[in-house]
Amino acid sequence: MRGYAGKFLEIDLSSGAIKELKFSEKILVDYIGGRGLATKILWDRLGSRWEKVDPLGPENILLVLTGPLTGYAPGTKICISGKSPQSNGVIGSTVAGEFGVDLKCAGYDGLIITGEAEKPSYIFICDNHVEIKDAKAIWGKKARESLKYLVKKSIEDIKTIKQNYGEVKEPSILYVGPAGENRTRVAAVMAKYTHGAGYGGYGGVMGSKKLKAIVVKGFGPLPEVHDLDTVLQFFREISKRNFELEHFRRFGTGAGGYYHGAVQSSEPIRNWQEEWHNRDSYRPEEFDKFWVKKYWGDFGCAITCLKLAVLRDGKFKGAICDNPDYENQAYVGTNLGIFSPEDNIYLSYIINELGMCGIQGGAVLGFAAELYEKGILSEKDLEGIKPEWGDTEAFAALAEKIAYRQGIGDILAEGVYRAARKISKIKGIDVSKYAVHVKGVAVGAHGVRSGKDDVAQDIGYACSVQAGDHTSAASLPPDRDSPAPGELRAMFLDSAVLCMFTTTLPFFKLEDNEIFRFYEAVTGYNLSREEWYNEKALRILHLQRTMLLLGGPDACWRPETDDDNPPRFWEPLPSGPCKGKTLDRKKFEENRLNYYRSVGWDERGIPKPETLEKLGLHEVIAKLKEVGYID
Amino acid sequence: MKGPIWIERLYERCSGCRRCEIACSLLHEGRIWPEASRIRVFMLIPGVEVPHLCFQCEDYPCVKACPFEALSINSETGAVNVDESKCNACGLCIKACPAKVPHMHPMKNHVIICDLCGGRPRCVETCTEGRWNALRVTSRERDFSYKSLAKTPEELTRKVAEKLYGKEIAREVYE
Numbered sequence: 001m002r003g004y005a006g007k008f009l010e011i012d013l014s015s016g017a018i019k020e021l022k023f024s025e026k027i028l029v030d031y032i033g034g035r036g037l038a039t040k041i042l043w044d045r046l047g048s049r050w051e052k053v054d055p056l057g058p059e060n061i062l063l064v065l066t067g068p069l070t071g072y073a074p075g076t077k078i079c080i081s082g083k084s085p086q087s088n089g090v091i092g093s094t095v096a097g098e099f100g101v102d103l104k105c106a107g108y109d110g111l112i113i114t115g116e117a118e119k120p121s122y123i124f125i126c127d128n129h130v131e132i133k134d135a136k137a138i139w140g141k142k143a144r145e146s147l148k149y150l151v152k153k154s155i156e157d158i159k160t161i162k163q164n165y166g167e168v169k170e171p172s173i174l175y176v177g178p179a180g181e182n183r184t185r186v187a188a189v190m191a192k193y194t195h196g197a198g199y200g201g202y203g204g205v206m207g208s209k210k211l212k213a214i215v216v217k218g219f220g221p222l223p224e225v226h227d228l229d230t231v232l233q234f235f236r237e238i239s240k241r242n243f244e245l246e247h248f249r250r251f252g253t254g255a256g257g258y259y260h261g262a263v264q265s266s267e268p269i270r271n272w273q274e275e276w277h278n279r280d281s282y283r284p285e286e287f288d289k290f291w292v293k294k295y296w297g298d299f300g301c302a303i304t305c306l307k308l309a310v311l312r313d314g315k316f317k318g319a320i321c322d323n324p325d326y327e328n329q330a331y332v333g334t335n336l337g338i339f340s341p342e343d344n345i346y347l348s349y350i351i352n353e354l355g356m357c358g359i360q361g362g363a364v365l366g367f368a369a370e371l372y373e374k375g376i377l378s379e380k381d382l383e384g385i386k387p388e389w390g391d392t393e394a395f396a397a398l399a400e401k402i403a404y405r406q407g408i409g410d411i412l413a414e415g416v417y418r419a420a421r422k423i424s425k426i427k428g429i430d431v432s433k434y435a436v437h438v439k440g441v442a443v444g445a446h447g448v449r450s451g452k453d454d455v456a457q458d459i460g461y462a463c464s465v466q467a468g469d470h471t472s473a474a475s476l477p478p479d480r481d482s483p484a485p486g487e488l489r490a491m492f493l494d495s496a497v498l499c500m501f502t503t504t505l506p507f508f509k510l511e512d513n514e515i516f517r518f519y520e521a522v523t524g525y526n527l528s529r530e531e532w533y534n535e536k537a538l539r540i541l542h543l544q545r546t547m548l549l550l551g552g553p554d555a556c557w558r559p560e561t562d563d564d565n566p567p568r569f570w571e572p573l574p575s576g577p578c579k580g581k582t583l584d585r586k587k588f589e590e591n592r593l594n595y596y597r598s599v600g601w602d603e604r605g606i607p608k609p610e611t612l613e614k615l616g617l618h619e620v621i622a623k624l625k626e627v628g629y630i631d
Numbered sequence: 632m633k634g635p636i637w638i639e640r641l642y643e644r645c646s647g648c649r650r651c652e653i654a655c656s657l658l659h660e661g662r663i664w665p666e667a668s669r670i671r672v673f674m675l676i677p678g679v680e681v682p683h684l685c686f687q688c689e690d691y692p693c694v695k696a697c698p699f700e701a702l703s704i705n706s707e708t709g710a711v712n713v714d715e716s717k718c719n720a721c722g723l724c725i726k727a728c729p730a731k732v733p734h735m736h737p738m739k740n741h742v743i744i745c746d747l748c749g750g751r752p753r754c755v756e757t758c759t760e761g762r763w764n765a766l767r768v769t770s771r772e773r774d775f776s777y778k779s780l781a782k783t784p785e786e787l788t789r790k791v792a793e794k795l796y797g798k799e800i801a802r803e804v805y806e
């Protein structure tokens with residue numbers, strides 16, 4: 001198979017053992033890479049005892065995987081996975097940056113990281129030089145400090161390996177901030193200052209392994225492809241279409257902070273109590289005032305939709321962050337009652353510095369604020385912090401407590417679902433109705449009540465095998481590729497590991513036949529639409545579904561109650577042009593059943609033995625029998 | 632454009648897309664190979680991306696420093712040409728370069744330096760096409776010291792960071 005470097009690295013942090021390994025062509029054809037391959041590796045290694053594996057324990061496996069299209073498609077991503085401490089299933093969580101390219105150029109398609117280091121460590125890779133290094137100097141440090149150290153130190157280290165080379169470029173770095181180090185479930189795996197793989201909570205998994213960072217520098221070329229001319233033709237064609245997106249290039253998803261609220265009524269406001277606003281202060285131009293005037297992107301990107309926001313003066317002076325992109329505009333903005341770009345930029349910066357996921361972190365902050373508003377959490381419970389809507393500094397203080405697991409922060413660090421469980425117990429009141437999540441994952445900032453936001457249908461979050469992940473929403477039909485990608489299409493992007501924005505947007509997309517031809521030009525394998533949607537994608541879906549249903553040890557989902565929207569989504573919208581709108585329970589249940597049927601699950605949402613048989617997943621049948629899901 | 636050319640760099644505009652590296656390595660190596668690109672985008676601070684390539688100094692210290700006559704000046708374009716068969720990878724040109732531009736080919740035994748693509752710089756084409764306009768072809772003018780612009784990635788990073796982030800923040804994130 002072309003497009004692959006041809007080998008993977010397995011690093012055991014407990015023993016320090018490092019070895020190379022390969023996967024058979026059959027496995028690569030079936031599971032591709034990234035999310036698909038992660039699912040396969042996790043099932044093979046942990047599936048038989050899945051429900052007993054603690055996501056934050058040494059037994060969990062951290063996967064950092066490229067895909068065959070990584071580096072060849074405009075916009076580079078890397079896929080992070082493992083057993084998720086949020087959903088207790090498998091989530092393929094991607095983050096942008098040059099990491100995937102550097103890793104392939106170093107000669108590896110991915111990293112399989114097991115065990116737990118004795119002391120804070122980081123992994124250093126320079127071509128075939130692989131080392132586990134001491135992270136004492138940066139353990140406890142936030143993003144900027146950690147990166148500054150790692151860049152300088154690593155360039156020195158590379159220079160001693162590549163003597164007389166000339167100036168050495170910085171390596172690519174994935175790292176965690178304090179939120180990850182302290183094993184919170186809202187921590188992201190970070191890249192640069194502002195990029196994060198947030199869904200899944202793999203920052204906490206890195207922290208549990210005492211792994212501060214992974215540094216990689218590759219000096220080789222990207223692997224050979226099957227048909228370079230065709231690959232470049234696709235590269236140019238995708239770029240051409242990307243270049244036409246003038247507004248998306250100019251404002252990125254940062255136009256969403258106004259649009260999703262004012263036009264679509266789908267933006268989280270005050271912990272999702274509302275989804276509509278039309279604040280002038282939140283229009284894109286108001287953010288533009290703080291932007292460095294340039295496009296910003298990562299390796300190969302044609303859209304370069306990121307912006308850099310810098311606060312050069314005022315009380316939040318010194319903050320740097322991206323756009324903020326829409327998810328951060330919403331979750332650490334409107335969701336906390338913040339409608340000022342400056343405050344939103346500052347809070348995004350704080351969240352980045354702590355290595356927290358903006359969505360999961362913002363969701364738990366909003367949840368705490370609503371409990372405070374309702375008098376369930378007192379100022380005393382919050383140790384003097386008064387998280388009133390719009391009080392940026394109070395939220396910044398609370399975020400710090402979460403990242404360091406201090407006081408109430410220790411409970412909130414568990415994310416909305418688990419925090420709600422604990423607080424309900426302590427207070428003797430059921431607060432789960434204020435926790436806006438699906439199967440432990442706070443949902444993306446795209447509400448479903450108004451029906452106007454394309455990202456998710458009513459079953460989008462409820463039936464996704466990646467739970468609340470808005471980049472992988474389940475859809476009817478399951479093979480939907482527009483206006484937003486359904487889960488099976490998203491799964492291809494996450495497995496071949498390329499950027500969704502450059503190839504699949506509501507207003508632009510690479511047609512299925514094109515994307516599979518692109519894949520063929522890289523790998524040499526002719527993958528038909530039918531083969532992907534009716535077989536390969538379903539196989540991955542069933543494995544992910546199975547591990548999600550197995551869950552454990554601290555959470556277990558039941559389809560009849562948990563393949564559902566958060567309670568708040570059943571309340572009518574209280575304001576805006578869609579006032580009064582909500583979801584229809586009967587229609588939802590019909591859609592859910594339809595979805596189950598069309599992917600081969602029974603009416604309870606359990607994979608059917610005959611479907612599993614057809615997909616060759618015999619061990620899954622045995623496992624589901626063992627736990628009593630099928631007789 | 633007739634006669635010697637020069638590539639103007641407007642660092643504050645660089646998006647970090649690194650498509651210039653892709654274009655350059657495809658032309659010279661037939662592969663996507665960032666380290667073998669004659670233009671390298673340094674990102675010593677996130678958000679501060681610095682495309683780094685030969686400045687074609689008026690007195691070409693690198694050419695003078697080479698004891699093997701591996702480097703020569705292309706009379707048409709003004710580029711430094713590397714004779715791969717003569718270069719023995721001693722690295723003296725790197726030491727002589729005020730900007731530390733030349734670097735070793737990542738897999739072969741010779742240095743690589745921008746050759747201006749024989750007069751049609753692919754990096755500039757790709758940068759223009761995407762409307763980043765961080766690179767631009769200009770004619771090479773008399774009475775101007777191009778060497779005065781030749782700075783190392785660190786020096787350029789410091790300057791660009793100060794422009795983008797302001798002095799104080801730049802110091803905090805870099806020094």
Ligand code: SF4
Pocket residue numbers: 644645646647648649650651652672680682754757758763764765766
């Ligand atoms: S192509 Fe232009 S914008 Fe992109 S990295 Fe190169 S110089 Fe920067």
Ligand code: SF4
Pocket residue numbers: 684685686687688691692693694711727728729730731732733744781
């Ligand atoms: S910048 Fe360096 S490599 Fe280019 S001409 Fe000057 S000394 Fe030579």
Ligand code: SF4
Pocket residue numbers: 654655668669670684744745746747748751752753754755
């Ligand atoms: S002008 Fe040509 S050789 Fe020089 S850096 Fe640009 S693409 Fe490379």
